[in-house]
Amino acid sequence: MPFFRPEPEFKHGTAPQTGVLLINLGTPDAPTAPALRRYLKEFLSDPRVVEIPRLIWWPILNGIILNTRPAKSAAKYASVWLPEGSPLRVHTERQAKLLKGVLGQAGHRLVVDYAMRYGQPSVADALERLKQQNCTRILLLPLYPQYAGSTSATALDAAYAWLQQSRNQPEIRAVRNFHDHPGYIAALAASVRQYWAENGQPGPSYRLMLSFHGVPKRTLELGDPYHCECLKTGRLLSEALGLPKERVEICFQSRFGKAEWLQPYTAPTLHRLAKEGVERVDVICPGFTSDCLETLEEIAMEGKADFLAAGGKTYGYIPCLNERPDWIEALADIVTMHLSGWPTREAPDQAALEQSALRAQARGASR
Numbered sequence: 001m002p003f004f005r006p007e008p009e010f011k012h013g014t015a016p017q018t019g020v021l022l023i024n025l026g027t028p029d030a031p032t033a034p035a036l037r038r039y040l041k042e043f044l045s046d047p048r049v050v051e052i053p054r055l056i057w058w059p060i061l062n063g064i065i066l067n068t069r070p071a072k073s074a075a076k077y078a079s080v081w082l083p084e085g086s087p088l089r090v091h092t093e094r095q096a097k098l099l100k101g102v103l104g105q106a107g108h109r110l111v112v113d114y115a116m117r118y119g120q121p122s123v124a125d126a127l128e129r130l131k132q133q134n135c136t137r138i139l140l141l142p143l144y145p146q147y148a149g150s151t152s153a154t155a156l157d158a159a160y161a162w163l164q165q166s167r168n169q170p171e172i173r174a175v176r177n178f179h180d181h182p183g184y185i186a187a188l189a190a191s192v193r194q195y196w197a198e199n200g201q202p203g204p205s206y207r208l209m210l211s212f213h214g215v216p217k218r219t220l221e222l223g224d225p226y227h228c229e230c231l232k233t234g235r236l237l238s239e240a241l242g243l244p245k246e247r248v249e250i251c252f253q254s255r256f257g258k259a260e261w262l263q264p265y266t267a268p269t270l271h272r273l274a275k276e277g278v279e280r281v282d283v284i285c286p287g288f289t290s291d292c293l294e295t296l297e298e299i300a301m302e303g304k305a306d307f308l309a310a311g312g313k314t315y316g317y318i319p320c321l322n323e324r325p326d327w328i329e330a331l332a333d334i335v336t337m338h339l340s341g342w343p344t345r346e347a348p349d350q351a352a353l354e355q356s357a358l359r360a361q362a363r364g365a366s367r
């Protein structure tokens with residue numbers, strides 16, 4: 001028998017609200033080994049993320065990974081940690097605030113909040129807060145431009161798990177992806193042009209590298225659209241910049257484990273380019289909407305050291321979209337696009353009011 005929580009009713013008689021919930025991956029609470037252990041345990045126990053039978057994966061995760069990785073990862077996190085906390089959480093929180101402002105200026109009265117799939121603030125807590133603010137309609141917006149089972153789907157799973165326990169459910173809509181949204185592509189292109197304006201225009205020996213987070217190759221064979229969506233983002237961005245194919249490298253970073261992941265891998269590609277005599281590489285990570293460990297440490301620091309050590313001359317890291325106003329405008333457009341046609345009830349819901357009155361009568365009668 002499932003357990004349906006007792007929970008407050010929607011407040012009949014006050015205007016129902018529409019909520020927008022931004023959902024990002026999640027991040028440890030502190031750059032320490034115990035915090036990393038908690039975070040990695042939750043993250044890597046998710047069967048959407050590691051698709052290995054539990055009987056095989058459990059001893060590897062608990063016996064090896066959770067004993068060795070937390071300390072190493074904590075040191076990496078410490079190198080990018082901000083005074084306000086983990087970059088991923090800090091940027092996501094700022095995006096939610098800015099988005100609320102932009103939507104408000106456009107005349108939309110929406111409640112905007114954010115949550116993390118792993119760690120805090122949790123998806124369940126955020127949905128509970130939206131419900132307490134009388135949100136009878138909620139738009140779920142995973143902050144991953146390209147859909148993957150291991151990212152967008154698991155973020156939505158967390159919301160649906162909360163709904164499964166909910167006695168009095170709100171209406172739900174979800175954003176599946178926005179890898180080809182014109183505003184998202186335009187913001188990426190503007191960020192590259194801004195980088196070139198500030199750091200020098202590309203010369204003859206130049207590559208723009210688009211580094212996406214990898215996933216196991218098997219997921220592509222099983223039908224996950226992630227790879228195709230990354231390539232489409234790459235094509236649209238190259239076209240927006242007027243860069244021919246030969247000057248763009250699309251690669252996949254952050255491989256985890258021994259299985260084959262999507263290729264080409266970022267680190268060996270940087271090495272190859274340096275050996276081939278390419279003098280300058282600028283790297284952008286279009287699959288990450290906020291800077292985080294994987295961009296700031298793996299790409300901006302490690303990638304740079306590797307490229308220069310292999311003989312490259314100039315290495316640039318182009319920041320993620322973070323709080324760029326053109327990106328927040330694009331997010332607002334994604335939200336309004338997905339709200340369109342959703343019937344609103346500005347006035348108190350008459351049917352709900354009548355139902356409340358009937359319930360009150362019934363309670364009185366049963367006393």
Ligand SMILES: C=CC1=C(C)c2cc3[nH]c(cc4nc(cc5[nH]c(cc1n2)c(C)c5CCC(=O)O)C(CCC(=O)O)=C4C)c(C)c3C=C
Pocket residue numbers: 025026027028040049050069073086088144148150151213214215216254256287288291292293294
């Ligand atoms: C943007 C898309 C992402 C995909 C796809 C993805 C898949 C994926 N990741 C792992 C394992 C790890 N990822 C880690 C960090 C991390 N991953 C993403 C995004 C995607 N992951 C982000 C934004 C971050 C950074 C979080 C932060 O706090 O800054 C980590 C943790 C760090 C470490 O110990 O290296 C792991 C582990 C797998 C297995 C996977 C599979 C499909």
Ligand SMILES: [Fe+2]
Pocket residue numbers: 213254
């Ligand atoms: Fe990851």
Ligand SMILES: [Fe+2]
Pocket residue numbers: 254293294298
């Ligand atoms: Fe990494």
